[in-house]
Every structure is written in C-alpha cells, then in structure tokens.
Amino acid sequence: MSFLAYTLYNIVLSIALPFLWVAAYFNEKLGSSVTGQRNLKQSLLKFNHIVNANPKPVVWLHAASAGEFEQIVPLLNRLQSLDVYVFQTFTSATIFNKVSFDKRFDGVSFLPWDTYPRVNRFIKVLQPTLFINTRHDIWPNLLLALKRNGIRNILVNANLYEDSKRLLPLVKQINQAIFNNITHIYTGSASLKSLLNSLYDGKIEVVGDSRFDQVYERTKTNDSDLISAEIISDRMVIVYGSAIESDLGIITNAIAKALPNKEYLHVIVPHEIMERDLIPWEVEFFRHHIKTIRKTELKEYANESVIIWNGIGQLADLYKYAHLAFIGAGFGAGVHSVTEASIYNVPAAHGPKYDILAEAIELVDEQLSTVIHTADELATFLSKPDDEVQELSMKIEAFVSARIGATDRIIQSEFPLS
Numbered sequence: 001m002s003f004l005a006y007t008l009y010n011i012v013l014s015i016a017l018p019f020l021w022v023a024a025y026f027n028e029k030l031g032s033s034v035t036g037q038r039n040l041k042q043s044l045l046k047f048n049h050i051v052n053a054n055p056k057p058v059v060w061l062h063a064a065s066a067g068e069f070e071q072i073v074p075l076l077n078r079l080q081s082l083d084v085y086v087f088q089t090f091t092s093a094t095i096f097n098k099v100s101f102d103k104r105f106d107g108v109s110f111l112p113w114d115t116y117p118r119v120n121r122f123i124k125v126l127q128p129t130l131f132i133n134t135r136h137d138i139w140p141n142l143l144l145a146l147k148r149n150g151i152r153n154i155l156v157n158a159n160l161y162e163d164s165k166r167l168l169p170l171v172k173q174i175n176q177a178i179f180n181n182i183t184h185i186y187t188g189s190a191s192l193k194s195l196l197n198s199l200y201d202g203k204i205e206v207v208g209d210s211r212f213d214q215v216y217e218r219t220k221t222n223d224s225d226l227i228s229a230e231i232i233s234d235r236m237v238i239v240y241g242s243a244i245e246s247d248l249g250i251i252t253n254a255i256a257k258a259l260p261n262k263e264y265l266h267v268i269v270p271h272e273i274m275e276r277d278l279i280p281w282e283v284e285f286f287r288h289h290i291k292t293i294r295k296t297e298l299k300e301y302a303n304e305s306v307i308i309w310n311g312i313g314q315l316a317d318l319y320k321y322a323h324l325a326f327i328g329a330g331f332g333a334g335v336h337s338v339t340e341a342s343i344y345n346v347p348a349a350h351g352p353k354y355d356i357l358a359e360a361i362e363l364v365d366e367q368l369s370t371v372i373h374t375a376d377e378l379a380t381f382l383s384k385p386d387d388e389v390q391e392l393s394m395k396i397e398a399f400v401s402a403r404i405g406a407t408d409r410i411i412q413s414e415f416p417l418s
Contacts, residue, residue: 002177009140009174013115032093036110044125047087047107058085060128062111064137065092067337069099071134071157074213074407076104082415087126091137111139120145130414134210135159143181156410157209158187160195161355167198175199186410188403192358205413208406209359215316215343216404224317227267231301235265236323238382239346241315242271242336243328247351248284251326253375256288258382259305267318269309271328271336281308316340323389324382326350330371335360338369342400347392349381359403368396 021034051058059079063069069090079086087107090096100108112122119142131146131153138155146153160166166175179200187193188209196204227237240251255266270277278294285292285306292306309318319325325341330351338360341348349370354360363369372378384392 005174005177006140006144010116017113017115032097033110036093036096037113040109040112040122043107043109044122047085048125050106051085056083056085057129058087058127060087060089060126060131062089062091062131062133062137063095064090064135066095066098068134068137069095070214071209071211072132074210074217075132075156075410077217078407078411080104084129087128111142114139114141116141116145120149123149123151130154132156138178140178140181143178147181147183152183153181154184154186154410154414155182156186157211157406158185158192158196158204159358160192160199161358161361162195163355164195167195172199176201186406186413188358188406189362191361205409207409207413208403209339210407210410211337211339211359212343212400212403213405213407215339216400218316219320219343222317222320224314226314226318227298227307227321231298232265232321235263237265237267237321238324238326239315239318239322239341240266240268240326241319241328241341243268243326244271244332245280246331247326247328248280250331250351250372250375250378252281252284252288252290254378254382255285255306256290257375257379259290261383264305264382266306267309267321268306269315269318273310273312278308278310319344319346322346324348324384326378326381330354338363342368342396345393345397345400347384347389347396349378363396363399366395366399368392368399 061072061076063072076086085106086104088105089109089111091111096110112118123145128151131151133153133155134157136159143153165171176199180202182200182202184202185196185200185204186207187196187204188206190206193204193206243251251268258264268281270281282292290306291304292308293301293304295307295309295311319341322341322344323346325346325348327335327338327341327348327350329336330353332353334356335350335354338348338350338357342363347369349372352371352373354364354371360369364371370381372381
C-alpha cells in the first residue's frame with residue numbers, strides 16, 4: 001500500500017504542478033510562492049555560510065500559515081536559549097512576507113514543493129538535526145525523505161477529528177503509510193491520541209497544546225488600552241470574535257432581543273474588515289434601530305451599544321475586556337479559535353460546527369462552552385446571571401491551567417539536558 005500510495009500521489013503532483021505555475025501568473029500569493037521556490041538555493045547557501053563559520057545543530061521549524069506560526073512561537077522562543085541554529089520554513093506567502101525578517105531565525109525560506117528530488121536535495125543541503133512540524137501540514141515526500149535521511153521529525157499540536165477525511169476507507173490506509181514516517185507525535189489530549197493511533201503506530205505523547213502557551217504568554221504582556229474605561233463604564237462587555245456572514249443574522253437578532261433587558265457593550269470583530277464586509281453589519285443593526293460605531297471612530301463615541309471593530313490583529317487582546325464571548329464561523333466551515341477567550345476565562349458560545357477543534361470539543365464536553373443554533377439561544381446565553389458567569393469562569397480557569405506547559409514538556413523531551 002505504501003508504494004502504491006506514493007506512486008499515485010506523485011503522479012497527481014506531477015500533473016498539478018504545471019497548472020500551479022500557470023496559475024501563479026494570475027494570483028499574487030501563488031506568484032510569491034513561485035518566487036520563493038526560485039530563491040530556495042540562495043536561502044540555503046546564505047544559511048550554510050553561517051553554519052560553516054560556527055557549526056552547531058540545526059533545528060528546522062515549519063509552519064504552514066499564520067495560525068500555525070502562532071502555535072510554534074513558544075517553541076521558537078525556547079530554542080533561543082539553546083545552542084542551536086533555527087531554520088524556519090513556511091507554506092503561505094502571506095506569513096512569509098510578514099515575518100521572514102524575524103531575527104529569531106538564523107535562516108528562512110519557503111517550504112520546497114513536495115516532489116521527492118526537490119525535498120531530498122533541500123534536506124541534504126540543510127542537514128537538520130531535528131524537524132518540527134505543527135498541526136496537520138503533512139507532506140508525503142517530505143516525511144519520506146526525512147526518514148530515509150535519518151532525520152528525527154516530530155509533529156506537535158497534532159490534531160485529528162472524528163469525521164476527518166483522513167479516516168475514510170482506503171484514504172485511511174494511505175494516511176497510515178504517510179504518518180508512520182513521523183518519528184514522534186505530541187498531542188493535546190487522550191481523545192486526540194486515541195484518534196491518531198488509528199493512523200500512527202509510533203509513540204504519541206499527550207503534553208497539551210502550545211497554542212495555550214502562546215496565548216497565555218501574550219496575556220502577560222497585554223498592556224494595551226483598546227477600549228477606555230469611560231466607554232465600558234458599568235456595562236457587561238460581549239466580544240464576538242471572527243464573525244462571518246453566516247453569523248450575522250444570529251448575532252444581530254440576539255443583540256436586538258437582549259438589549260432591552262441588560263446594559264451591554266457589544267464588540268463585533270468581523271473576520272474580514274473590507275468595506276464590503278462591514279456594511280452588512282451596519283445595515284442589519286440599523287434595521288433593528290441599534291446604533292453602531294466603528295473602532296476607527298471611537299473618538300466620536302456617543303454611547304452606542306455596538307462597536308464594529310475594524311482593526312487587525314487585536315481580537316486576542318480584546319477578550320481581556322469580555323464577560324462573555326461568541327466565537328464565529330460555527331455555522332460555516334467550522335468555529336474559529338476558542339483558545340483566546342478561554343485563556344482570559346471568558347465563557348463562550350458558538351455555532352454547532354465545532355468538531356474540527358479538539359479544544360472546542362473538550363470545552364463542550366465539559367459544559368464550559370455553549371453550542372447555540374438560533375438567535376433565541378444566543379440571547380439566552382447573553383442573559384446569563386452574573387453568578388453563573390463567575391462560576392463558569394472559575395471552571396474555565398482550571399481547564400486552561402491543566403493545559404498550559406506543553407512547550408516546556410516538548411523541549412524537555414527533545415533536549416533533555418537543556
């Protein structure tokens with residue numbers, strides 16, 4: 001099955017790559033990726049010059065996109081105190097362009113496209129001691145080449161959900177062949193370990209999830225003053241994070257129902273903040289006779305009940321003001337991160353599509369978050385008595401405390417003398 005799986009994969013890849021090159025002329029992100037592939041040799045030669053001048057072990061970190069990079073930042077920070085070089089790769093052009101000049105990297109490049117000769121050559125030139133991947137950016141030829149070259153490769157924050165396509169008949173056997181080229185897997189919970197065992201025969205260690213470490217560490221430096229005390233006053237703050245179009249009707253109707261009964265400040269943080277994304281929210285609130293103001297207009301604040309937060313990268317820091325939260329996209333492809341609200345011990349609600357996130361499943365199973373299906377259910381959640389909110393917050397704090405520390409456990413396992 002292993003030989004057949006890799007053969008089929010490489011046939012499909014060889015057919016797809018020419019189309020990818022053509023598409024790159026019409027897509028800016030793909031174009032950046034193609035340029036990055038051309039610069040791989042230059043990036044490696046520059047890095048090798050540093051290593052040859054002062055030889056030390058090389059740790060290769062990989063993050064597919066911005067979300068995965070956030071997850072490995074705690075590991076990146078810990079590696080700075082070790083006597084190693086860090087070489088970072090990315091799949092996404094967006095995150096590469098944003099952080100490629102980070103001084104914590106001794107070298108950085110795009111991940112080479114997953115043809116065996118290309119990734120094998122990359123490995124032989126880079127000569128890493130350890131490859132650290134996160135989440136589920138699994139590339140078959142890369143893992144095979146790492147194994148054949150005797151490079152230890154680990155997967156951290158490993159995730160697999162019950163209805164994953166990886167577990168479908170035949171696809172499961174193919175994924176077993178791919179996953180068993182990984183040396184060691186670190187995951188966040190016993191339930192995840194059980195699922196991963198259906199694909200992987202090697203050692204799986206339950207250590208927690210470094211995402212909790214990253215968000216927790218961020219809270220320690222969160223001295224931002226995003227909303228003034230004058231605006232908040234004595235009101236209950238509700239933050240609606242990463243809200244998308246499918247959440248709009250539920251949220252606006254729930255706010256309209258809840259407003260007459262309690263003094264609230266609702267902070268809507270749309271997932272996208274282009275003008276075309278903001279206007280539908282304003283129109284719908286206007287229909288309900290609810291006044292809104294944008295974050296960029298707060299100097300003119302006139303006691304509006306709803307702030308539409310058209311700022312970038314501030315959602316995690318906004319949760320420190322929240323008494324309750326609603327996490328968006330649970331009526332779409334799947335709920336966005338529930339970690340940030342949890343770190344601030346904020347009880348949250350979200351739509352029914354939450355099974356793509358292990359931590360969301362755990363929070364629901366332990367009755368620490370609320371699944372809602374209608375605007376009436378969300379309005380009921382918003383009207384929770386203060387004593388219930390406080391009790392939930394205390395339980396969430398205990399839940400989070402048990403999951404912090406994954407980064408140090410991984411580092412101690414991989415670098416026992418550090």
